[in-house]
Amino acid sequence: MTPGALRIREAAARLFYERGIHAVGVDLIAAEAGVTKKTLYDRFGSKDQVVVEYLAERDERWRDFLARRLAEAEPGPVHQVTAVFDASKAWMGESSPKGCSMVNAHAEISDPSHPAHAVITGQKAWMLGLFTDLAREITPTAATQLGRSLTLLHEGALVAHGMKTFPDPIGHARHQAQLLMTGARNTAGKP
Amino acid sequence: MTPGALRIREAAARLFYERGIHAVGVDLIAAEAGVTKKTLYDRFGSKDQVVVEYLAERDERWRDFLARRLAEAEPGPVHQVTAVFDASKAWMGESSPKGCSMVNAHAEISDPSHPAHAVITGQKAWMLGLFTDLAREITPTAATQLGRSLTLLHEGALVAHGMKTFPDPIGHARHQAQLLMTGARNTAGKP
DNA sequence: ACCAGGGTATACCGATCTGTATAGTCACTG
DNA sequence: CAGTGACTATACAGATCGGTATACCCTGGT
Numbered sequence: 001m002t003p004g005a006l007r008i009r010e011a012a013a014r015l016f017y018e019r020g021i022h023a024v025g026v027d028l029i030a031a032e033a034g035v036t037k038k039t040l041y042d043r044f045g046s047k048d049q050v051v052v053e054y055l056a057e058r059d060e061r062w063r064d065f066l067a068r069r070l071a072e073a074e075p076g077p078v079h080q081v082t083a084v085f086d087a088s089k090a091w092m093g094e095s096s097p098k099g100c101s102m103v104n105a106h107a108e109i110s111d112p113s114h115p116a117h118a119v120i121t122g123q124k125a126w127m128l129g130l131f132t133d134l135a136r137e138i139t140p141t142a143a144t145q146l147g148r149s150l151t152l153l154h155e156g157a158l159v160a161h162g163m164k165t166f167p168d169p170i171g172h173a174r175h176q177a178q179l180l181m182t183g184a185r186n187t188a189g190k191p
Numbered sequence: 192m193t194p195g196a197l198r199i200r201e202a203a204a205r206l207f208y209e210r211g212i213h214a215v216g217v218d219l220i221a222a223e224a225g226v227t228k229k230t231l232y233d234r235f236g237s238k239d240q241v242v243v244e245y246l247a248e249r250d251e252r253w254r255d256f257l258a259r260r261l262a263e264a265e266p267g268p269v270h271q272v273t274a275v276f277d278a279s280k281a282w283m284g285e286s287s288p289k290g291c292s293m294v295n296a297h298a299e300i301s302d303p304s305h306p307a308h309a310v311i312t313g314q315k316a317w318m319l320g321l322f323t324d325l326a327r328e329i330t331p332t333a334a335t336q337l338g339r340s341l342t343l344l345h346e347g348a349l350v351a352h353g354m355k356t357f358p359d360p361i362g363h364a365r366h367q368a369q370l371l372m373t374g375a376r377n378t379a380g381k382p
Numbered sequence: 383a384c385c386a387g388g389g390t391a392t393a394c395c396g397a398t399c400t401g402t403a404t405a406g407t408c409a410c411t412g
Numbered sequence: 413c414a415g416t417g418a419c420t421a422t423a424c425a426g427a428t429c430g431g432t433a434t435a436c437c438c439t440g441g442t
Contacts, residue, residue: 160342166342
């Protein structure tokens with residue numbers, strides 16, 4: 001990826017997230033990247049492709065960020081799950097006041113055959129899988145259920161964070177997740 | 192509201208929800224409503240105003256729908272909360288496969304001073320208030336906490352429904368909400 | 383008989399949209 | 413030194429954007 005292409009993707013990421021995908025034109029992206037429109041089309045071919053690479057890079061960055069945080073956190077499924085919420089809070093707090101970019105992009109992309117659609121649903125499926133895998137270590141018999149509950153809490157917290165429904169929703173979700181997990185562990189140990 | 196204005200609002204509601212606000216032009220709205228653009232601007236004055244009235248009407252319809260369902264449901268805070276999830280499932284199932292229109296609109300409206308912003312955050316604050324009021328009847332000491340947890344579960348379920356993250360997320364959230372409430376009631380009764 | 387209100391039909395405005403074309407600059411590399 | 417890849421600059425195409433203007437039609441109420 002050439003330096004110009006990198007700057008294009010960075011500018012597009014910032015503008016798409018702050019103003020919305022349809023509200024940002026390619027002329028503005030090129031200007032903000034200090035690049036001509038020809039360069040943009042030489043590197044990406046279409047605006048849709050810029051959108052796809054914006055989302056794909058954001059997804060990759062998030063997974064790397066999360067993996068690092070999980071590696072630093074204490075082992076064990078309960079600590080790992082709370083570490084996911086801690087990572088989300090850090091991620092959203094530093095540069096994502098408008099909520100989850102995947103959720104926001106999904107609102108603007110109606111066509112399910114759009115290549116960006118797979119990136120969006122892919123991340124959500126991956127998060128569900130992550131929570132379910134950790135849940136399996138807590139309660140093998142009810143892993144699916146616990147994984148889904150954690151996913152809902154997490155998703156709701158991201159939206160509530162973006163909408164400022166109440167203060168620190170991710171911290172609240174983290175606490176609620178803890179209660180959920182200790183509850184599941186206790187009932188799982190019973191006959 | 193004149194018949195033409197009604198048709199405009201109905202057409203705009205369908206198009207905005209299905210394709211996104213920025214992706215739909217006033218020409219298309221007028222054509223789908225069987226109305227000229229002049230009528231649209233005579234009645235609403237601007238596209239922004241059409242957006243506001245679309246969201247305001249949706250908000251009002253949802254509150255009426257929910258009020259009717261709550262009145263029909265069994266009394267008592269636990270039954271009322273589960274009735275909220277049942278109402279959401281019915282509401283989303285019949286004509287809202289793309290998730291919450293307020294969340295989707297929020298993704299497209301960056302300016303917090305946009306009049307639609309108040310409608311969106313207003314509904315979310317109202318839902319939080321509703322859950323918190325019901326939570327207060329279950330556990331007066333932890334009503335805020337329970338109300339917020341129910342809000343997160345509900346919000347997450349709406350998003351997961353729109354993204355098809357897993358089957359029947361609203362039904363799952365309903366079940367999880369029940370566990371949460373019985374748990375809160377038991378711990379609330381303890382010294 | 384009148385006239386206001388809700389509407390149609392059509393044309394237009396300037397701006398912006400995605401995308402393309404032409405021509406030229408610069409740095410690196412075989 | 414020739415060639416290539418990444419880039420700039422500028423202009424343009426065709427469509428669509430939100431919004432306005434002019435002129436006319438029809439119905440209901442007083």
